[in-house]
Amino acid sequence: MSGTARKARALFSAYYAYMLEYRAEILLWAISNILPLIMMGIWMQVSSKPGFDGPSAVEFARYFLAVFIIRQFTVVWVIWEFEVQVVEGKLSPFLLQPMDPVWRFLAGHIAERVTRLPFSIGFIILFFVLYPKALYHQDQFWSIGIADAAIVILMVTMTFLVRFTMQYTFAMLAFWVERASAIERFWWIPYLFLSGLVAPLDVFPQGVKTFAYCTPFPYLLYYPAAVLIHGYENVDISFTQAVGVLGAWGVGFFLLNRWLWRLGLKHYSAMGA
Amino acid sequence: MPIVSARELTKHYQVADKAPGLIGTLKHFLKRKYRTIEAVKGISFEIEPGEVVGFLGPNGAGKTTALKVLTGLVHPTAGQVEVLGYTPFKRHRDFLKQITLVMGQKQQLIWDLPAMDSLRINAAVYDIPQKEFKKRLGELREMLSLDEKELTQPVRKLSLGQRMKAEFMAAMLHQPKVLFLDEPTLGLDVNAQTAVRDFLRGYNEKHQAAILLTSHYMADITALCQRVLLIHEGKLMYDGSLNRLVDQFSPFREVKLELAAEVSSEQLKSFGEVEWVEGRMARLIIRREELTATIGRLLDQLEVKDLTITDPPIEEIISRIFSKGTVD
Numbered sequence: 001m002s003g004t005a006r007k008a009r010a011l012f013s014a015y016y017a018y019m020l021e022y023r024a025e026i027l028l029w030a031i032s033n034i035l036p037l038i039m040m041g042i043w044m045q046v047s048s049k050p051g052f053d054g055p056s057a058v059e060f061a062r063y064f065l066a067v068f069i070i071r072q073f074t075v076v077w078v079i080w081e082f083e084v085q086v087v088e089g090k091l092s093p094f095l096l097q098p099m100d101p102v103w104r105f106l107a108g109h110i111a112e113r114v115t116r117l118p119f120s121i122g123f124i125i126l127f128f129v130l131y132p133k134a135l136y137h138q139d140q141f142w143s144i145g146i147a148d149a150a151i152v153i154l155m156v157t158m159t160f161l162v163r164f165t166m167q168y169t170f171a172m173l174a175f176w177v178e179r180a181s182a183i184e185r186f187w188w189i190p191y192l193f194l195s196g197l198v199a200p201l202d203v204f205p206q207g208v209k210t211f212a213y214c215t216p217f218p219y220l221l222y223y224p225a226a227v228l229i230h231g232y233e234n235v236d237i238s239f240t241q242a243v244g245v246l247g248a249w250g251v252g253f254f255l256l257n258r259w260l261w262r263l264g265l266k267h268y269s270a271m272g273a
Numbered sequence: 274m275p276i277v278s279a280r281e282l283t284k285h286y287q288v289a290d291k292a293p294g295l296i297g298t299l300k301h302f303l304k305r306k307y308r309t310i311e312a313v314k315g316i317s318f319e320i321e322p323g324e325v326v327g328f329l330g331p332n333g334a335g336k337t338t339a340l341k342v343l344t345g346l347v348h349p350t351a352g353q354v355e356v357l358g359y360t361p362f363k364r365h366r367d368f369l370k371q372i373t374l375v376m377g378q379k380q381q382l383i384w385d386l387p388a389m390d391s392l393r394i395n396a397a398v399y400d401i402p403q404k405e406f407k408k409r410l411g412e413l414r415e416m417l418s419l420d421e422k423e424l425t426q427p428v429r430k431l432s433l434g435q436r437m438k439a440e441f442m443a444a445m446l447h448q449p450k451v452l453f454l455d456e457p458t459l460g461l462d463v464n465a466q467t468a469v470r471d472f473l474r475g476y477n478e479k480h481q482a483a484i485l486l487t488s489h490y491m492a493d494i495t496a497l498c499q500r501v502l503l504i505h506e507g508k509l510m511y512d513g514s515l516n517r518l519v520d521q522f523s524p525f526r527e528v529k530l531e532l533a534a535e536v537s538s539e540q541l542k543s544f545g546e547v548e549w550v551e552g553r554m555a556r557l558i559i560r561r562e563e564l565t566a567t568i569g570r571l572l573d574q575l576e577v578k579d580l581t582i583t584d585p586p587i588e589e590i591i592s593r594i595f596s597k598g599t600v601d
Contacts, residue, residue, distance in 0.1 A: 003400050010397035014383065014390040021385045092346055093381035098369040099398045265364075269286055270346045 007099065011107035018108070019115040026112060030119045033071055039198055040064030054203050059229065061134040062142060063200050065127055066225035071197075072120040073113060074160045074220070078105045079184045082171035087178055092270045102168065109164065148231050151239055155224040158243070162250040163220060169257040175264030190215065196222030213237065216249035275319035276451060276483045277343065281352035284313040284338050312338040314507035315352065322450070323481040325473075327488070327498035327515070331595050335507040336487045340453050343485070344374045356451055370399060373449040377459030380436070381443055382428045388439035389424045392446060399447035406446070413442045416472050434465030441472060452476075454486045458493055470496045491587045505595055515587075523590045526564050527583045528557045533576035544571055553578075558585075 019026060043060040046052060055063065082105065085091040094101040128135045135142055144152070170187065173180040192198055194217035201209055201222045212218050223242045226235040290308045291301040313335040320326050330336045341347045342354055345361030345368070354361055359368035382391045396406040414421065417438040428436060437457070445452075454473075458466040474497060477484055488494060494501060494515065501518060503511035511518060528545070532553045541547045544567050545559035559567050564582070571577060584590075 003397075007394075007397040010394045014386060014394050017390060018383060018386055089379065092341075092376075093374070093379060095346060095364070096344055096369060096372070096374055097395075097398050098366040265362075266348050268347060270341050 007103070008107075011103060012111055015104075015107045015111035016114060019111045023115060026115050027119050029075070030072060030116050030123065033068070033075065036064040036067040036071065036197065039067075043199065055200065058133050058137045060200075061131055062229045063225055065124070065134060066228040067197060067221055069120065069124065069228075070156055070159065070221055070224050072116060072123075073156050074163055075112075076109065076160070076163045076167045078109065078164060079167045079171040079174075079181050081105060081108070082168070083174045083178075083180050086174040086268070087271060089271045091268075095265075095268075105168070106164065109160075113160075142229070144228060145231060148227050151232050152224050152228050155219070155227070155242065155246075158246055158250070159220045159224065162216060162246055162253070165250055165253045165257060166216070169253045169260060172257060172260035172264050175260075175267045191217055191220070194218060195220050196225060200226070213241070213245070216246055219246040274321075276322045276357060277318075277320035277485065278355045279319075279339070279343065279352065280317050280354075281315040282313055282317065282339065282342060282349055282354055283311075283315050283351040284335075284342055284347065285309050285311050285350045311507050313342070313349075313504075316504065316507075316509040317352075318502055318509065318512055320483050320485060322483055323477065325477055325484040325486065325497050325499060327486055327494040327501040328504065329487070329494065329501055329591060330504035334504045336504055337455055339504070340374065340455050340485070340487065344372060344453050345369075346374075370447060371450045372453065373444040373447070373451075374453040375440060375444045375455065375457050377437070377456035380428075380440055382436070382439060384429050385427055387425045388428055388431075388442065391428075391443055392424070395443055395446050401447060409446055409448070410442070413445060416475050417441060418468060434461050434468070437461060437465065437469065438472075441469070445476065448480060450480070450482050452482055452484045452486075454484060454488075456488055457486070458488060458490055466490065466492065473497055491591070495587060503591070503594065510594070519584050519587065519590060522594055523584055524561050525558050525585055526561055527585055528559055528564075528568070528571075529579075529581040529583070530555045530557065530571070530575075530577060531579035533578055536575065 040061055040063075043055075043064070044057040047054060047057045047060055082091075085094075085101075091101060094104060166187075167184055170183040171180055173183060194201075194212040194215055196218060201212060201218055204212070218237065219242045223235065223237050226237075232239055287307045287309050289301070290306045291297055316335075316339065328336050328339070338347070342349045343356060343361060345356075345364050348362045357368060357371050359365050361368065382388050392410065393406075395401075396403075401409065413419075414424075419435070419438050419442070423431060423435050424439065424442075428439065431439065441457075452473075457473075458469050461469065470493060473484065473486075476482060477497075484497070486493065486497060499514060501511070501513070501515050502509060503518075527548075532555065535552050536550065536555065538547050538550045541550065541555055541557060545557040545563075548556040548558055550556075568580070568582075571580070
């Protein structure tokens with residue numbers, strides 16, 4: 001086994017064991033991530049009003065279920081973990097090892113995802129039991145083609161990596177300020193509106209959509225969710241555009257991250273250690 | 274050739290100063306005042322391979338800051354530092370593979386998992402082959418007297434002594450050539466302290482590793498260190514052997530007496546400073562240069578059944594030097 005594979009295996013198995021210790025907490029986190037389901041209820045009500053010229057109730061249900069699923073696989077919390085480690089000096093032992101501490105954080109996130117998977121599957125099944133129309137409507141099953149599934153898997157993986165990179169970049173500010181996580185809370189506002197979390201971008205005015213498409217947000221949620229329910233050929237964003245724009249933001253944040261990391265280490269005072 | 278070398282090592286950092294109370298808080302909010310702390314002020318020393326050096330100083334003297342610079346955790350403000358031929362703060366992979374830092378108050382083991390999980394991660398991180406990992410694990414367990422079961426139960430369930438031993442396993446698994454130890458026996462009971470000391474002595478003998486150790490327990494220093502560095506207010510006050518320090522800076526000797534008959538404190542006053550008298554037993558503090566003459570007078574004038582001359586405790590000597598602030 002190569003050195004890299006051995007490191008990955010050791011990190012994953014340890015952090016998977018760690019996450020299993022906290023399985024009850026992970027279940028609660030998975031349940032608490034219900035904002036898309038709340039929005040689903042609101043938009044389904046709106047769609048039933050006379051004169052509403054937008055997606056149908058079933059389309060809204062499918063869209064927000066897709067958003068819910070994507071968010072289950074792309075949750076990131078590295079900034080809170082990193083902030084505590086810097087402020088309390090817990091980062092120091094890991095800085096003294098010949099491996100970038102980011103791999104520990106990443107392993108923790110991936111292990112959490114695997115731990116969360118059975119719960120997420122349970123929620124999806126429960127949803128279809130409670131609202132079978134989302135699965136079968138007007139003599140048709142909600143089916144996903146192979147190409148669409150591949151695009152969704154790729155976009156979800158990319159979304160997770162880009163979100164992780166962005167949040168880890170903001171986390172670097174913990175080297176200078178005690179509450180770097182406030183930046184993430186601020187970042188959450190444009191994410192909330194422009195990612196499609198509160199409403200699919202289809203209902204937004206064209207000007208807002210054009211602006212949103214220049215930001216990374218629609219590609220983090222709206223695009224993979226739209227592909228999941230409509231198919232990639234019926235979405236007004238092309239696959240190339242989604243990968244290109246999100247990739248460019250990801251690379252930009254990565255470069256910024258490495259620059260801040262080097263500056264931050266110079267500034268690090270190993271507080272509390 | 275020295276394995277650790279510090280030349281004019283200096284580290285300053287800034288802290289925000291805030292007066293207490295509402296006014297202080299408002300002033301702090303509107304115009305923050307910073308103060309520069311000169312934690313380490315141009316210290317120079319070298320450590321040879323295999324040397325065990327005690328780093329002594331009162332709280333806030335700059336010991337931990339110096340260790341942080343030597344391990345590369347923080348950048349020095351000025352001066353030059355080299356460890357194993359590397360500049361620590363550049364964090365070269367080969368440098369990190371050859372050093373370790375053990376802090377009595379900080380842990381690297383994952384709290385909710387058995388220590389073995391953290392050890393397996395370390396084995397992978399330091400590229401230790403599986404067979405070699407098992408061999409080293411066995412050796413370290415034996416040296417630290419750790420039961421296999423103690424490595425398979427969650428770290429949070431271990432006693433402080435067991436946890437510290439497991440921390441040592443994690444810190445030594447890659448067989449570092451330079452060990453930086455910051456209060457490694459802090460809070461441990463006497464047995465655990467002895468076990469850690471024995472382990473360090475054994476590791477040093479076996480691997481010829483250089484050790485720089487800070488501890489407030491003088492027993493750690495006297496048991497392990499041939500040489501000590503005394504740091505006070507960021508400045509190096511003394512660099513030399515522990516014995517020379519005691520000889521040079523302890524101008525007094527303790528004389529314990531067992532007499533044939535009871536004596537009063539008044540009767541002993543003329544021989545030196547009377548620490549205590551209890552029946553036929555007494556303890557005197559006598560200046561070193563007057564020791565021979567005083568002992569002669571004691572034997573002439575009193576019926577002495579037993580007499581013991583000792584150095585005052587090392588803690589007392591060090592504390593006297595630090596309160597004086599100089600070794601001159």
